[in-house]
Amino acid sequence: MSKTVQCELCPNACVLDINQVSRCRTRINKDGTLYSLVYGKPCAVHIDPIEKKPFSHFLTGTTTFSIATAGCVLSCKFCQNWQISQAKPEDTDTYDFPPDKVVTHAIFHKCRSISYTYTEPTVFYEYMYDTAVIARKRKIKNTIHSCGYINEKPLRKLTKYMDAANIDLKGFSEDFYAKMCNGSLKPVLGSLVLLKKEDVWLEITNLVIPTLNDDMKQIRDMCRWIAKNLGADVPVHFSRFFPHYKLTNLPPTPVETLTEARKTAIDAGLKFVYIGNIRHEAESTYCPECKKMLIERTGYFVKQNNITNGKCKFCSASIPGIWS
Amino acid sequence: MKRRDFLKIFFLGSILSLFGKKIKAETNPESKPKQAMFWKRLY
Numbered sequence: 001m002s003k004t005v006q007c008e009l010c011p012n013a014c015v016l017d018i019n020q021v022s023r024c025r026t027r028i029n030k031d032g033t034l035y036s037l038v039y040g041k042p043c044a045v046h047i048d049p050i051e052k053k054p055f056s057h058f059l060t061g062t063t064t065f066s067i068a069t070a071g072c073v074l075s076c077k078f079c080q081n082w083q084i085s086q087a088k089p090e091d092t093d094t095y096d097f098p099p100d101k102v103v104t105h106a107i108f109h110k111c112r113s114i115s116y117t118y119t120e121p122t123v124f125y126e127y128m129y130d131t132a133v134i135a136r137k138r139k140i141k142n143t144i145h146s147c148g149y150i151n152e153k154p155l156r157k158l159t160k161y162m163d164a165a166n167i168d169l170k171g172f173s174e175d176f177y178a179k180m181c182n183g184s185l186k187p188v189l190g191s192l193v194l195l196k197k198e199d200v201w202l203e204i205t206n207l208v209i210p211t212l213n214d215d216m217k218q219i220r221d222m223c224r225w226i227a228k229n230l231g232a233d234v235p236v237h238f239s240r241f242f243p244h245y246k247l248t249n250l251p252p253t254p255v256e257t258l259t260e261a262r263k264t265a266i267d268a269g270l271k272f273v274y275i276g277n278i279r280h281e282a283e284s285t286y287c288p289e290c291k292k293m294l295i296e297r298t299g300y301f302v303k304q305n306n307i308t309n310g311k312c313k314f315c316s317a318s319i320p321g322i323w324s
Numbered sequence: 325m326k327r328r329d330f331l332k333i334f335f336l337g338s339i340l341s342l343f344g345k346k347i348k349a350e351t352n353p354e355s356k357p358k359q360a361m362f363w364k365r366l367y
Contacts, residue, residue: 001367008362015366027360039358126358154362 003032010073010122010150011187025088026071026123038069039127040099043084043092044118047109049300053145054237054276056285057321058164058201059113060295061302064143065106067097068118069127073149076170076181078209082245085119099131106140113141113163122150125158132161141322145205148191149183155191159198164322166203166237167192171213172222180212189225196230201322203235205276208253208261210241219261223268232269233320238262240277255280272320289317 007014014022016029070092072085116128132142141163148167177185238261241253258275265273275282285295296303306313
C-alpha cells in the first residue's frame with residue numbers, strides 16, 4: 001500500500017511522500033499519516049484592539065487575543081508579515097500555548113474574542129478549530145483574518161464556530177493571483193460566498209498596491225461583485241501598501257489612490273468603505289442614511305461611538321454588525 | 325585544585341546522587357504531533 005498522502009485543506013492539494021512537508025511548511029507526511037507541525041505552538045501571541053484586524057462592525061472598542069503560527073498557503077510578493085508567514089515553523093521562536101491555555105488567557109485578559117490572524121490561519125487549522133470549539137463553550141467569540149484560500153469542506157466545518165471573518169481580497173483577476181500570490185482568485189470568491197451564506201460576520205480587506213492592483217476599473221468590478229454576491233452592507237477596507245518583502249521597489253500607496261478607490265466603491269453601491277493603514281477620516285464609520293459620523297476612530301482607537309442597540313443614534317437607521 | 329581533591333568531590337557527589345529523588349522527564353501531551361484533518365492516502 002502506498003504511503004503517499006494528499007492534503008485536502010487548501011486548493012494547493014499538496015501530494016506528499018514520506019517525510020515531505022507541504023507547501024505551507026506546516027504539515028508533514030510521517031509514515032503515511034499527515035501531521036500538523038504547528039499545533040499549540042504559536043510564534044505570535046498578542047492582545048490587540050479589534051480595529052487592528054481590521055473589524056469596524058464587530059465588537060467595536062474591545063480587545064482581541066490574537067495568535068498565529070508560522071506558514072502560509074500563498075507566497076505573496078507584497079506580504080506585510082513575511083518574516084513569519086514565509087518562515088518554517090522550526091525557524092521561529094514559539095510559545096507553548098495549547099488551545100485551553102489560549103482561551104484561559106483570553107478570559108484572564110478580558111478579551112471578548114480570539115483572533116486567528118497575522119499569518120494564514122488555514123495552516124494551523126487543527127489548532128484554530130480546537131481553540132474555537134473551547135472558546136465558544138466559554139462564551140468567547142472567534143474571528144479569523146484569512147486570505148480565503150481554503151477548500152469548501154474545512155471552511156464549512158470551521159464556520160460553525162467562527163463569529164466573524166475578515167478576508168483579504170488581494171486583487172480581482174486570476175492573473176494577479178497567479179503572478180503575485182502563486183494562487184488563484186476563484187477559491188477566494190467561493191470562500192466569501194460561503195462565509196456570507198453561513199452567516200459569519202464578513203468584512204473584506206483590499207491592499208491597494210501602486211501599479212499592480214490600483215486600476216479603478218478593476219476596483220469597480222470587484223466592488224460590484226461584492227455588492228451583487230455578498231451585499232452592499234459588507235464593509236470593505238482599502239489598506240495602504242508599504243514596501244515590504246519582494247516589492248521594496250514600489251512606493252507606499254498614495255493617499256489620493258485610496259480616496260479614489262473608496263469613492264469608486266461607494267459609487268458601486270457599497271455602504272461602508274474604509275481606508276486603513278493611514279490616519280484618515282475614512283477610518284471612521286458614517287451612517288449611510290443621515291451621513292453623520294457614528295464611530296470616530298483614530299488609528300486603532302475609538303474616540304466616540306454613536307451606535308445604540310445596532311442603530312444610528314441620530315436617525316435610528318439600522319447599522320449592520322455585531323455590536324455586543 | 326589537586327587531583328586528590330577533585331576525586332574526593334567527584335566520588336562524594338556520585339554517592340550523594342544515589343540518595344536524590346529520581347525525576348522522570350515528562351512529555352507534554354500537547355507537544356506530541358497532532359494528526360492533521362482533511363487529507364487522504366493515495367493508492
